Every structure is written in C-alpha cells, then in structure tokens.
Amino acid sequence: MAKADQIKALISSHLKKDEERFRTIALQLAATEARRGHTSLAEDIRKLVDSTAQRSLKLVSVSPELSDLLIEQEPAANHASLVVADRIEEKLSRIVAEHRQAPKLANFGMRNRRKILLAGPPGTGKTMTASVLARRTGLPFFVVQVDRLFTRYLGETNAKLRQVFAVIRERPAVYLFDEFDTLGTARGSENDVGEMRRVLNALLQFIEEDRSEGLIVAATNNVGSLDPALFRRFDDILQYGHPDRNAIEAVLRNRLATFIGRFKLGPVLAVAKGLSHAEITEACNDAIKDAILADRRSVTQKALIIALRDRKGVYGDPE
Secondary structure, three states, X not given: OOOHHHHHHHHHHHHOOOHHHHHHHHHHHHHHHHHOOOHHHHHHHHHHHHHHHHHHHHHHOOOHHHOOOEEEEOOOOXXXXXXXXXXXXXXXXXXXXHHHOHHHHHOOOOOOOOEEEEEOOOOOOHHHHHHHHHHHHOOOEEEEEOOHHHHOOOOOHHHHHHHHHHHHHHOOOEEEEEOOHHHHEOOOOOOOOHXXXXXXXXXXXXXXXXXXXXXXXXXXXXXXXXXXXXXXXOOEEEEOOOOOHHHHHHHHHHHHHHHXXXXXXXXXXHHHOOOOHHHHHHHHHHHHHHHHHOOOOOOOHHHHHHHHHHHHHHXXXXX
C-alpha cells in the first residue's frame, strides 16, 4: 500500500487545491503499486487521474465564439531553454517576484508589474519569454491571435476585444498578444484605416482599465511601428536582440545537450553570429537529425556549421 508520507502529501495538496502536485503524487502512487505487481490498482489510479484532468480541462476551456482567438498552450517545461541577456532575466525575475508578492504590495497601495511589452526581431525569445513567465508564476498560458481580429472579425473587433478582456478579468493567466504590430500600427500612417483606429483606441482603454490578477504580455517585431501612446499603458518594456557570443554558446549547449560533440566551438560561434535564437535552435535540430540518421551519438562540427550556413542562406545572409 501507499507510504504514509505519500498519503499525507496527497491530502495536503488536495486541501491546498494544488491540482498539479495532487496529480503528480497520485501518479507516483500508481507507479509504486505497479512496481509491487498491483497492476490493476495502478491502472485504476491512472484512469481516475486522467478523468479528473479531463474534467479540469473542460472547466477552463474558453467559450466557442472565442476558441479561435484565445488558444491555451502548455507553458515551457524547461526554464533553461530561454536564453536572454542578463538585464532581461533580471526584469523577468522582478516580474515573477512582484506577482508572487502582489498581496504584500497591495497592502501598501502598490500594484505588481503585470502589463509587459516585448520588442525585438523575430526568433529572439519573445514568445518563449511569455511561456516561461507562465511556468514560473504557475499561471495558465493563453495566446491571443491578434491577426484573426482583422482576417475574420473585421467590423466586430471591438466586441471581440471586450469578450477577450472579460475572460482576462475572470481567469488569471498569462495572456500573450502575439503580433501586436497588427493592432498597434501608428495612427495616421498610410496603412491606417478607420477600423484599426477604433480598435486601437478600444485596446488602449481595455489595457489601461484592466485590473485583473494575471499578466498581459504583448509582443512586437517592430517597436518603431507602434503608436507611442501604447508605451505608457505598459508597466515594463523589454528590448530583445540577436544573441551575443556567450548567448549563442548557451543556446547551442542547451539544445544539443548530450548530442554535443568534442570539438572547438569557436568556428561554430563565428558562423552563428547574426542568427536569432530560433534560427540557431533549428540549425541544431537539423544537425541532431543528421546524427540520428547516421547512427552517431553526437553531432559533428562540420554538420553543425553546414546547418548554420543553411539557415543564413534561408534568411538572406549566405556565406
């Protein structure tokens, strides 16, 4: 039977309404019983855990009319997969710390930082940052498909935004407004139309008036295209760029892990210069697949350099 400490931990997590820990301990119990030969009991426990998880998922599902605008994703499992500059990491730690101590700040009339703008070129870690924030704070992670407001709901975007922010108020989570440029294009530009101006004004108002408990994160690839009026609505603005030499090495080591071979990284780092985090990661994936297909236990320097040069060729910087 289950150990006493497991039973106590199970009861404690239930009383604290810590569903994730409750599920983890229950699955540990199932594994313990399976090792003892109690396969039927182990299977029953797993089925109960799975059915509970399914009911939980149904409770947090968004309404059908918002299902293509609000997409729930699993937060990043590995914090180390996010490689950013120290100044950004310091700000992220501050955001998480203020979220955890929000009640303490509220006692002094202060609010935690919870409206964040991420700005930088594609593939530099903005989306991963939002996902990691969800993992570190223990909040669910939703991506708001901003572009669909115009491709599918032109003429009713204001109403859709109102519904989205109603969900944000009711359900604490990390909400990533991806491709924020779509809504934030500078007012008065050539691309400006009446509908976009109305939506932008509505969005500014929704952001300013929002007092929910979750985090609102907006990501833009081109901060210069955003109306300056947006900036004061955010508590913090994080600027991203292409990784430097140390960051490139960290990305390589994190992604290659046990597949990294015994070779000098200097030439690899030189070739990778100018690529984004995402491009370097994809090059690593290509090199790992080459190693697997060739029945090798590690990638070679040559394969990695070729993969990186291919990425440079794809993005217009061939060597």
